Amino acid sequence: MRRLEETVLSSEPVYLGKLVNLYTEQVELPDGGTALREIVRHPGAVAMVPLAENDEVILVRQFRLAAGRVMLEIPAGTLNPGEDPREAAARELQEEIGYRPGRLEPLGGEFTAPGYTTEYIHLFLATDLEASALAMDDDEFLEIVRLPLAEALRRVDAGEIADGKTIIGLLQVARRLGR
């Protein structure tokens, strides 16, 4: 088996920000050479596929500046420092769509872009949804969209749903349910 690991020789913070930090790191390559790596440090996130009893998924439309467009996504949010992903999932569902999940099942997770960002997203299937009496966050500009799972999958195939975590979540749920 070939040696693949790199060793960090030095790490320089370039930008310490609100959501992300950027570092440049000098690494030693397996053959003894060196290379520069640009690493975005991100706290990680959770994303949930909320599936209602009538087979509808509850999605959110929001503007994504980096994509330059409004996108249809599963509810998600950044992890607070030290926060348990399952607790974060319940919190974010409440804040974004106003539901409490009776049941949260892990759907695995993903490194979004391991070539340059540390971000890992924990994915969950959220069922037994109960409308919550708590107020939703009012400072997020988003619109809630309910769609039959089959229609959401059609939009994945049509490229209308183009957010990575959303595609993974919907395809995993479809696979589990044999759709």
Next chain:
Amino acid sequence: MRRLEETVLSSEPVYLGKLVNLYTEQVELPDGGTALREIVRHPGAVAMVPLAENDEVILVRQFRLAAGRVMLEIPAGTLNPGEDPREAAARELQEEIGYRPGRLEPLGGEFTAPGYTTEYIHLFLATDLEASALAMDDDEFLEIVRLPLAEALRRVDAGEIADGKTIIGLLQVARRLGR
């Protein structure tokens, strides 16, 4: 329908790098307030699921510093400026695994993390694979791994395959083939 769009008021380059550039942007929110957005600009990428006639997929193992581990991924690569994704897909397959695809079918694409990066990955299913006489790139530290598609899917479910584009590619191929 609620107004969701943000308008960029100012954009400041924070870091202009080798793979990524980082900008901070002031935006006007739909309600007239303002907010700061941190945007990683990335040239975009292609990723291919190479499926051989014996139902094996050809994957690559490589060390990913941002993930802190060796990862099993589908072959992929960054787009050159102005490069056609289909041509990039053929080029990267040759460079990474030494095959020319007789057939490339689009599998859609994904914004990897539209909350902060512009990166969009074009995904393809690559079949009719022909071993190429051209030399593979020698400056990439990676190991080629052939696995039955069913075993690759098992590793997705077990969390051993944790790269976003790889999960999407494998799940899309499984769905198309009815696995």
